[in-house]
Amino acid sequence: MSGLRFKAVEAAISRLDSIKTREKIKPSQDFGRNVFTTSKMKDYLPKNAYEELIETVDAGRSISHDLAEHISQAMKSWAIGHGATHYTHWFQPLTGATAEKHDAFFEPLPDGSAIEKFTASALVQQEPDASSFPSGGIRNTFEARGYTGWDPSSPAFIFETGGSKTLCIPTIFVSYTGEALDYKAPLLKTMNALDKAAVDVAGFFDKSVTRVFASLGIEQEYFLVDLSLFNARPDLQFTGRTLFGHMSAKGQQLEDHYFGAIPERVLAFMVDLEQEALKLGIPLKTRHNEVAPSQFECAPMFEEINLAIDHNQLLLNLMDQVALRHKFKVLIHEKPYADINGSGKHNNWSLITNTGINLLSPGKTPKNNLMFLTFFVNVIKAVHEYADLLRASIASASNDHRLGANEAPPAIISIFLGSQLNAVLDEVETARVAKKVKSENMLWHGIPKIPELQLDNTDRNRTSPFAFTGNKFEFRAVGSSANSAEPMTVLNAIVANQLIEFKSEVDKQIKKGTKKDLALLNVVRKYIKESKAIRFEGNGYSQAWEDEAQKRGLSNIKTTPKALDVYVSEKTEKLFEKLNIFNKREGEARHEILLENYFKKIQIEARVIGEIVNSLIAPAAFDYQNDLIVNVKGLKELGFKDGAYSSQLNLIERISSHINTILVDAEAMRQERKKANVLEDMRDRAIAYDEKVKPYFDKVRYHLNKLEQIVDDRKWPLPKLRELLFVR
Ligand code: ADP
Ligand code: MG
Secondary structure, eight states: OTHHHHHHHHHHHHGGGOOOOOOOOOHHHHTTTTBOOHHHHHHHSOHHHHHHHHHHHHHTOOOOHHHHHHHHHHHHHHHHHTTOOEEEEEEOBTTSSOEEEEEESEEEOTTSOEEEOOOHHHHHEEOOBGGGSOOTTSSOGGGOBEEEEEOTTSOOEEEEETTEEEEEEEEEEEETTSOBOBSHHHHHHHHHHHHHHHHHHHTTTOTTOOOEEEEEEEEEEEEEEEHHHHHTOHHHHHHSSOSOOOOOSSOSTTOOSTTOOOOHHHHHHHHHHHHHHHHTTOOEEEEEEOSSTTEEEEEEOOEEHHHHHHHHHHHHHHHHHHHHHTTEEEEOOSOSSTTSOOOBEEEEEEEEETTSOBTTSOOSSHHHHHHHHHHHHHHHHHHHHTHHHHHHHTOOTTGGGTTTSTTSOOOOOOEEOOHHHHHHHHHHHHOOOOSSOOSHHHHHTTSOOOOOOOOSGGGOOTTOSEEEOSSSEEEOOSBTTSOTHHHHHHHHHHHHHHHHHHHHHHHHHHHTTOOHHHHHHHHHHHHHHHTGGGBOOSOTTSHHHHHHHHHHTOOOOOSHHHHGGGGGSHHHHHHHHHTTSOOHHHHHHHHHHHHHHHHHHHHHHHHHHHHHIIIIIHHHHHHHHHHHHHHHHHHHHTTOOGGGGHHHHHHHHHHHHHHHHHHHHHHHHHHHHHHHHTOOSHHHHHHHIIIIITHHHHHHHHHHHHHHHHSOGGGOOSOOHHHHHHOO
16 A cells, blocks of 8 residues: 555665766856847847847837847747747746747748748737636636737747747736736836836936846745655645655754755756756856755846846746756745745845946945945835835745744844944934034034945844845745745835835925935934834844834734735835836735635645545554554454553554544534635635634644554555655
8 A cells, every 4th residue: 555655765765876967068158058148139130220229228118110020030040040949928927837838930831831930029929818827807708818028128048848949038918908917017117116216316326327226136945855755745746845744853953954065866956957047047156955954045146136037937947847857856835844944035135226336235435325325224114114015925825834833933024234234223323413514524424434244144144034134135034936026026116115205305305405415314314213113133033022023013914815915905005006016906906816826725735635634544544553453353362461462452542543533623624615615705715714724734734643653654655754855
């Protein structure tokens, strides 16, 4: 009966004999080999078309039809020249995965011959049958039209799978009536809003700044598990996490995995992954072990935010693909195993000008420091004002295990600054500046000298969800499986909004006759005062912080269905409408989709638990129990006294008790599901799944793990955690 488990373990062990990496590439030479970069366009476009393209992109204008025609022909020649046979619009619907529909370049002609064809209109716009993507009721199924529209700011690339090559064109995905049905469209809108707002504020200091973009570097954590072992665990297969399993005698308590030597088989996978990533222009730079056994991390160099997010989505696809070659499965679930660390996707975010200045990097002169402080404090203030919205942006069924669950940090949004910058803000807040500044010198007394910041790991707080790390903010609470576009859309939007308000407050003071620098400082100081509650330097995982945060009035919303409420609050709707990112209908639709995702995830988990319990665990438990019964009967027959088999009797009884509790709970859970399924309102349904169905998961897990420790190992059907985590 437990044959599958042992075959899987054997297969996993035997793989250690055949470790190999595939081709060797030269990173500097092959970087971007499969990407149609601007520099390659130069070779494929007529000179004047290329010049028009550069101008258009620099000015942020949209591309004309004529130019698109040129580009489509250039793209076709390049792609076909590199062996591509098909093309696809590549987009990011709200399912969470990327989507594509392939069309062949090949087109038959009436005379029986054929040509390769690709036109401007095929490049610019397509109408995939969109009815099966989530739309939260925006797009009725009878009017299934949705458009994908080319995003020229993210270059096309060739993706290779199973020996076939496809030209992938990054696109947005919107409904027939123009509402966003994806992650990218709203992100692009916030980038514009942020650009404009930041340029306006930067103008107080430096008129040569004409463009500001958000930079993003995404650290991706993940687990690896052997493919055969994965396939022998239906819970991993269908939910991405283990729903049961007693933690092995050795977990992560020795902390000997972090930054330790990477196992050879894993390294072979990483090398392969890096090579594929580099060919696709993903600048993967770092790789290392993470804290938990079999947990790893990779991170690219930061890029412009839209590209960084496309690259992260692409990287996830690539990881899956490359892992299969190495007979691994990548787990990007936030919490694949209870009792050891989960995985995140740290979003390192900053603001960079067209003149190459990082606005979140403290400068050497007081004037530069005032610019730094301005942007720095505006971000803090934005997070303070919209902490709940940021919390909502990272809410999902899987991330709930990392935020607010029993073995996770609380879901309180706070900001860690490090002792130096805290001191700086305190100094600015309390410094006495003359009401009327007569000389420049007087003003600068109000701005402390900012010491050279340590960019190394000395001043890090791993427990903070949102930390300043020298020249960027790191949003660490983002889940490993999330599309970063969601939290980054919110972050861009709230910072843009804050900068707009800041500008208008400063302008007002200047109008009244206050000197510019003093006006800036006044508003900075006001913001420091107003946003103090969000700053926290201590241990974010402690109970003391939960208590303290409550006193400060910070929210601690532990579960997704409730965290999402803020998406449809009046304050949020106003924000998004003001910045032209979502209208009310789009906001409501998104809310609905996220709730639906949530309840479906929990529903699948509940079903898998029911099935595993009934069809795998109960039979194994009964089987072993029968062995014990036969044993006891035999001993009795041979004339042994009662005392000689009291342990067996005790085991028989414990097995009965556990399996009985499990089966009763599984059935009770099924009844709760039935009740939840008929609730009309999506929020009610999600809450019912969270509050009525989900509590059974831990109960069942508890008793099942007890059984795992009693039942004959040879009869146990599911690979154990020690096998999943330590065979590699
Ligand atoms: P850590 O010490 O947190 O591991 P690193 O400094 O190595 O951090 O950077 C982690 C990520 O942050 C990388 O992807 C890196 O490229 C990115 N990063 C560095 N500087 C910036 C920046 N100015 N803006 C955005 N991301 C950045
Ligand atoms: Mg980091």
